[in-house]
Amino acid sequence: MLLAVCSRRPLLNAHLIRLSVRGLFSESGVWERDYKAETRRRVEQLWHGRIQEQWQRDSSRKKFYILSMFPYPSGRLHMGHVRVYTISDTISHFQRMRGHQVLNPMGWDAFGLPAENAAIERGLDPEDWTKSNIESMRKQLDSLGLCFNWDREVTTCLPDYYKWTQYLFIKLFEAGLAYQKEALVNWDPEDQTVLADEQVDESGRSWRSGAAVEQRLLKQWFIKTTNYAKVRQPACYRFVLKSYLKTVCPPNQYSIIYFTYSLTEVTALNVFTGREVPVVISSKNEFDGHLDTVMGIPDSSEEEAELAQSLGLSWISVLKTEQDGTQTLINSDEFTGQSRAEAFNSVTQKARERNAGGYLTSAKLRDWLISRQRYWGTPIPIVHCSACGPVPVPVEELPVMLPKVPSLSGKGASPLKMAQDWLRCQCPRCKGPAERETDTMDTFVDSSWYYFRYTDPQNPLRPFERSRADHWMPVDVYIGGKEHAVMHLYYARFLSHFCRDQGMVSHREPFRKLLVQGLIKGQTFRVAETGQYLTKEDIDFSGPEPIQRDSGSRLQVTWEKMSKSKHNGLDPQEVLQQYGLDTMRLYLLYAAPPEQDILWDVKTDAIPGVLRWQARLWGLITKLRAAREGPETPNPSVLNKRERSEARKIWENKNYAITQVNYLKKVIGLHNLCYLLCDDFLKPLSGLSQVRNPLGSVLLGKGSVLQQPWPSVDPEYLQTPDTLQLSVRINNKACGSVSVPREVAQDAQKVQELVLNSPLGARLLSERVIKKAILSPRTALINFLVDE
Helix, strand or coil: CHHHHHCCCCCCCHHHHHHHHHHHCCCCCCCCCCCCHHHHHHHHHHHHHHHHHCCCCCCCCCEEEEEECCCCCCCCCCHHHHHHHHHHHHHHHHHHHCCCEEECEEEECCCCHHHHHHHHHHCCCHHHHHHHHHHHHHHHHHHCCCCCEEEEEEECCCHHHHHHHHHHHHHHHHCCCEEEEEEEEEEECCCCEEECHHHECCCCEECCCCCECEEEEEEEEEECHHHHCCCCCCHHHHHHHCCCCCCCCHHHHHHCCECCCEEEEEEEECCCCCCEEEEEECCCCCEHHHECCCCECHHHCHHHHHHHHHCCCCCCCCEEECCCCCEEECCCHHHCCCEHHHHHHHHHHHHHHCCCCCCCCCCCCCCEECEECCCCCCECCEEEECCCEEEECCHHHCCCCCCCCCCCCCCCCCHHHHCHHHHEEECCCCCCEEEECCCEECHHHHHCCHHHHCCCCCCCCCCCCHHHHHHHCCECEEEECHHHHHHHHHHHHHHHHHHHHCCCCCCCCCECCEEECCCEEEEEEEECCCCCECCHHHEECCCCCCEECCCCCEEEEEEEECCCCCCCCCCHHHHHHHHCHHHHHHHHHHCCCCCCCEECCCCCCCHHHHHHHHHHHHHHHHHHHHHHHCCCCCCHHHCCHHHHHHHHHHHHHHHHHHHHCCHHHHHHHCHHHCCCCHHHHHHHHCCCCCCHHHHHHHHHCCCCHHHCCCCCCCHHHHCCCCEEEEEEEECCEEEEEEEEEHHHCCCHHHHHHHHHCCHHHHHHCCCCCEEEEEEECCCCEEEEEECC
């Protein structure tokens, strides 16, 4: 009876239930009482397509833009992909049920060196290779039941996308923020090509050829990101950038005398004093902090003071150290007498007013080198003319298409130089003969603005319509791994600030909140002597400790990021086949908070528990369905006192869980208390797995649970009652409870009197000597210490 009464819902139409059962679970029309693997598969298969169709767009609702970093199309998803997209999918369902208009798009970071190298190894066209991988990964993503806005899909290697990457480059060029200069690059003398820093190993050799890498000066394209270095970063970026930025101390400007090591006849001008300063040349490639010039300040450095003395240079002391160790400025005009801390701000402000400096955020910050001497990337839209110099391609002639080339070897100069018909062109300015730029752009340029394109992906006239970008931006939650975050966030913020200054968008900051998910790690087994990683087949697990099967060598067992080379990877499709989609999604959400790493060990961790919980949920709905189909009509008046008390607890726990929204763990904890509010129990599960949809359809009679609003707290729960139940203990033993007015609940004397005058007190305490009464208002408890 309690189960039937507590359902709170009128009995569902029997015909509807039978149709739901027949359509959802078996051809015989019989509800499957046991939640078996085959049942899971049928449920997931039936509801997979329906979930993705249930999108409702309503511009009147508040927007919520959730974005997970788009993947490089390698051809295979790994478990890290599954985790990040499960998190974003769950949040998107949650926000949609809260009444938001949700944007959760997906696309492909499709240009780059890995695709070019893979195509070279296989003798394929990089475009064909990339498109094939995208098709494969799209199918894998679909198999995970993810609800992306596929109508907003972007692919960076397609002309309708990189046309606008080129457009933004031209805007940067016209603003003086894109320029070309000579720079030191990593040169592979065997492959005759430039290498990125990550392609050079710890011993300074090429990852591909093994040749010792050389430093060469080549003309390269840069974007002047340092122009925005003074912009302060929001708190959500600081944890990934905090080690990236430093400050310098300006108070010593009045003491600048030289730059370092070999004295020359060249001088520089100290803009503060108007005095000439000697310039010294160093043989170093660069100084600490990647700087190519430094200021010599003898008052701040014993080494620089000794160097000035050795070169016979004099200087003006500008710092005086007091007896207490503090330093003040001397010989510094209007700044004389200021403490070093005060002078920092004063001198910096004067430098800004004279346009001669300011708050240098970092000695590490350098302009962004975007040139790549490779084929598979966005062509730089510049034409080189002997008369006019570098000239941007007119916007109306964009995109500059990536041409087909006869073959790719990965060696020598830029492959685009082989496309002679494409290379030779007319100068847009003087109409004379010219050549196109043969470098391509760093793929970070493509990904620095893709969050804008998602807001207006089919626009043929501009990168995005301002009104649409203003509606969706900034991204409310941005999800991705920290290994991708530091430089990408820096470049993405730069482009966002630049677009704001160009009047293309209202918001400066692109991301409101950054969620950096943890890694999924697997166990690795390495031979202690050699460091060789072993497969499970090469290991003997029969003893107390694993050893190498053939040699008996001792092994080092650690947890590391999943990788093929370390033999600890896991194919998501295999997990899907073994456990089912729901179990995999629930496990990834339950095993650890999103920011923490997951140590994947199915034998000892939470997967068996998740499977048991799914079965309990199925069993619960089976019982509730049976109660609703039974002959009894719900009648709360027949409940006894204990049953009413239990119903009240269920109601309070449900409301508490909704107010806390500690998501999965909270709703799982409600399992044994959900009979009263089974519909409100299922709604929080709707973003987590697919089995909740058929269960919700049977219980609610309203279609998918995903179409229901997020459960709200009952108004009565938010009202403060006039009385509260005070637990009573005697000598630390629970004896019952007494209702006391809330206004006196913290008054020990009045509470004691109320308890003693209550039926409970009269029965248990009237004839006993009370030594002490201890009131705990926080826990609503009073403990009487009495003589036995």
